[in-house]
Amino acid sequence: MPEARDVxxxxxxALAHAxxxxxxxxxxxxxxxxxGPAVAPGLRPWASGGSDVDVIVRPEHLDRLxxxxxxxxxxxxxxxxxxxxxxxxxxxxxxxxxxLDVHRLYPGMERDPSxxxxxxxxxxxxxxxxxxxxxxxxxxxxxLVLLLHAARTPTxxxxxxVPANWTLRTDAEREALRVLAARTGATVGLAAATxxxxxxxxxxxxxxxxxxxxxxDRLDEWRARWRTARGPRAKASVAVRSLGVNxxxxxxxxxxxxxxxxxxxxxxxxxxxxxRALGRRVAGAVRR
Amino acid sequence: xSVLRVHPDAAWLEDDDVVYAAPxxxxxxxxxxxxxxxxxxxxxxxxxxxxxxARVAAEVGASAEVVAADVATFVDQLVxxxxxxxx
Numbered sequence: 315m316p317e318a319r320d321v322x323x324x325x326x327x328a329l330a331h332a333x334x335x336x337x338x339x340x341x342x343x344x345x346x347x348x349x350g351p352a353v354a355p356g357l358r359p360w361a362s363g364g365s366d367v368d369v370i371v372r373p374e375h376l377d378r379l380x381x382x383x384x385x386x387x388x389x390x391x392x393x394x395x396x397x398x399x400x401x402x403x404x405x406x407x408x409x410x411x412x413x414l415d416v417h418r419l420y421p422g423m424e425r426d427p428s429x430x431x432x433x434x435x436x437x438x439x440x441x442x443x444x445x446x447x448x449x450x451x452x453x454x455x456x457x458l459v460l461l462l463h464a465a466r467t468p469t470x471x472x473x474x475x476v477p478a479n480w481t482l483r484t485d486a487e488r489e490a491l492r493v494l495a496a497r498t499g500a501t502v503g504l505a506a507a508t509x510x511x512x513x514x515x516x517x518x519x520x521x522x523x524x525x526x527x528x529x530x531d532r533l534d535e536w537r538a539r540w541r542t543a544r545g546p547r548a549k550a551s552v553a554v555r556s557l558g559v560n561x562x563x564x565x566x567x568x569x570x571x572x573x574x575x576x577x578x579x580x581x582x583x584x585x586x587x588x589x590r591a592l593g594r595r596v597a598g599a600v601r602r
Numbered sequence: 603x604s605v606l607r608v609h610p611d612a613a614w615l616e617d618d619d620v621v622y623a624a625p626x627x628x629x630x631x632x633x634x635x636x637x638x639x640x641x642x643x644x645x646x647x648x649x650x651x652x653x654x655x656a657r658v659a660a661e662v663g664a665s666a667e668v669v670a671a672d673v674a675t676f677v678d679q680l681v682x683x684x685x686x687x688x689x
Contacts, residue, residue, distance in 0.1 A: 320633045321622050321631045321633060322617075322622075324617075325615060325617060325622040325631070326622075326631060328613075328615055328622075329613050329614075329615070329622060329623075329624045329629070329631050332613035332624075332626060333613065333624070333626050333627045333628070333629065334627075336611070336626040336627040337627045340627070386627055386628055387628060408629075409630075410624070410628060410629025410630040410631060411629060443613075444613035444614055444615045444622075444624075445608075445613060445614055445615070446613045446626070
């Protein structure tokens with residue numbers, strides 16, 4: 315029987331969702347499958363099945379899930395701290411299944427990840443993926459997840475997820491989405507997705523979304539992350555990581571495992587990049 | 603008489619007459635096309651080996667005697683691969 319190399323990505327991703335659900339069951343971890351084949355029909359008519367698996371895990375169950383994934387051969391490629399501006403997801407790889415993003419919180423719902431997960435879990439549903447029942451958010455919550463994702467994915471215009479999940483929804487559904495966003499702490503993120511971010515201008519929550527929707531540079535992102543981080547410890551972590559090098563992404567770009575020298579050059583490059591962004595700001599201020 | 607079924611710890615889907623199946627939770631996925639996909643589809647409703655052979659024979663337009671040995675061999679491979687279970 316031919317093996318994994320012949321399996322197209324869409325099929326592999328569907329099978330991987332099933333595998334991850336089985337491991338979550340084994341670990342006793344609550345997970346919600348999002349994106350790709352987990353999305354309800356009609357919410358993402360333009361998209362294919364995706365290239366990786368995305369799940370949100372109940373924060374209290376994170377350790378047991380990660381332990382079980384590790385025991386079954388999933389290798390952590392990118393840690394939560396190295397992954398993104400929101401520190402939200404770890405990226406794992408398995409030779410049979412490919413890539414998996416484990417979200418310990420969903421960007422836009424980061425104020426109270428446990429509370430937000432509990433709200434999403436209340437109205438959960440099931441989707442049969444590769445003939446295995448996988449736990450998914452209800453369709454309205456799926457729309458909120460897709461809209462929050464759209465808000466941090468610049469497209470140069472309206473993101474293709476916005477019409478089906480917002481514009482074409484009824485007034486009652488949009489109001490229900492606003493209520494759900496309020497319950498999950500995602501009011502500002504939803505506003506960013508739907509073009510209403512100006513109503514929240516000047517708030518710390520709005521700062522990071524303004525970078526994504528306004529196409530800010532690396533310095534903007536760093537400053538926004540600084541403003542959004544809660545407390546001195548979190549702020550120190552932001553400061554360190556803003557200059558850190560993600561070895562996984564560097565390896566992807568180079569096509570091989572980076573040497574110590576390549577990591578160091580990359581770190582210097584990032585420092586220089588931040589310095590140039592700062593320099594442009596200073597020059598702009600002098601000109602003004 | 604034992605009944606053959608898709609293994610409860612298997613995931614699978616079909617696309618364009620090709621079946622992609624995998625034992626959970628570790629894989630690896632396998633591709634079943636052509637006769638392999640025909641046998642898989644014959645297993646999905648469940649039944650004895652004779653039932654499966656009869657379904658395959660009907661599907662390919664041959665007698666049960668002609669396909670029986672090949673079907674039995676392939677079903678054994680599916681069982682060994684954790685994709686099909688005897689009940």
